[in-house]
Amino acid sequence: MIELIHLGKIFSSANGPIVALDDIDLRIEDGSVYGIIGLSGAGKSTLVRCINLLERPTSGQVVIDGEDLTKVKKSRLLQIRQNIGMIFQNFNLLEQRTVFENVRFPLEISRMRREIRDKNGKTRTVFRRMGKEEARARVNELLELVGLADRARSYPSQLSGGQKQRVAIARALATNPKYLLCDEATSALDPNTTNSILELLRRINQTLGVTIIVITHEMRVVESICSEVAVIDRSSIAECGKVQDVFSFPQSEIAKELIIPNLIRSAKSGSGTKLRLVFQGENSDTPIISGLALDCGIAVNILYADTKNIDGKTFGHMVITLPDDEGQAKRGRKYLSEHGVIFKEEI
Ligand SMILES: Nc1ncnc2c1ncn2[C@@H]1O[C@H](COP(=O)(O)OP(=O)(O)O)[C@@H](O)[C@H]1O
Ligand SMILES: [Mg+2]
The missing domain is CATH 3.30.70.260 (ACT domain)
Known part of the structure; x- marks a missing residue:
């Protein structure tokens, strides 16, 4: 479970402080697909970047599975981040690397959690880099999952937008994360491609049990795959709840403006x-x-x-x-x- 508790983020700028997040309280249950909507500049990206501490909050707590990320050591934070995949609007692929190498990349740089038995028969947890053969098998399995097994040798420039996002999804899932953060992941895609990516995300949620957080300004994305939704307005949460409830009875002005303009x-x-x-x-x-x-x-x-x-x-x-x-x-x-x-x- 992800809990954001009294979360605040203030950026300093030449024109003075910018309050990007103000006293955010949010609870995201395991297994859900949680939507976060709001106008441009509302604070959505900052919020999602605080979840994996890419952005360090100015105040409050980010508690994931009972552990407060704002309190852990750097080395522990790196381990926790393996459990949180992330995808973006502009895919952020490594252009000089093939599809296969892009997906393998996180396995090259991270040490994976392993349970091993020592010579006394006791089980110990260690963190080890994945072996070459195991990594290859894992990458192939991921490419299969996202429907790109035949594009392993292609470069990102040879792919369509939807295919690039599939590579990004495979890469985000490489370390077998429990959570997947999606920041406007379908915003650069046409409606049909959007649908196919949403379909893939739904499958990942349902078959792998990955909890998905979806940031979007497209209401149909929320209607299509989210179970819960939070509406952010100028750095605060205006309302949140089950999608069916919020979309049928939006209470706040901002939610009405977004959902039933x-x-x-x-x-x-x-x-x-x-x-x-x-x-x-x-x-x-x-x-x-x-x-x-x-x-x-x-x-x-x-x-x-x-x-x-x-x-x-x-x-x-x-x-x-x-x-x-x-x-x-x-x-x-x-x-x-x-x-x-x-x-x-x-x-
Ligand atoms: N690194 C930064 N430095 C200064 N201000 C920032 C930074 N990142 C975001 N902001 C500001 O914080 C506010 C929220 O931004 P953001 O989280 O990107 O909104 P959204 O994703 O909802 O469009 C905006 O006013 C934005 O200009
Ligand atoms: Mg944003």
């Missing part, structure tokens, strides 16, 4: 009493709206709808205006309640 925009236009309807798979939207007309004699105006039908169930949001007539508006609300529609007076 078009809804906010259209809801600001037009007059009258507005309601936001949230569909979480229980109802089908059309009968509700036509029901308001047919059963209650109320004509509602749909200002915004972004709903999708999955297996006959409806998910998404809708903004409607109720009639000015108070009696009618009341009947409308009652009808919605009786039909189990979740609605919010506040947009």
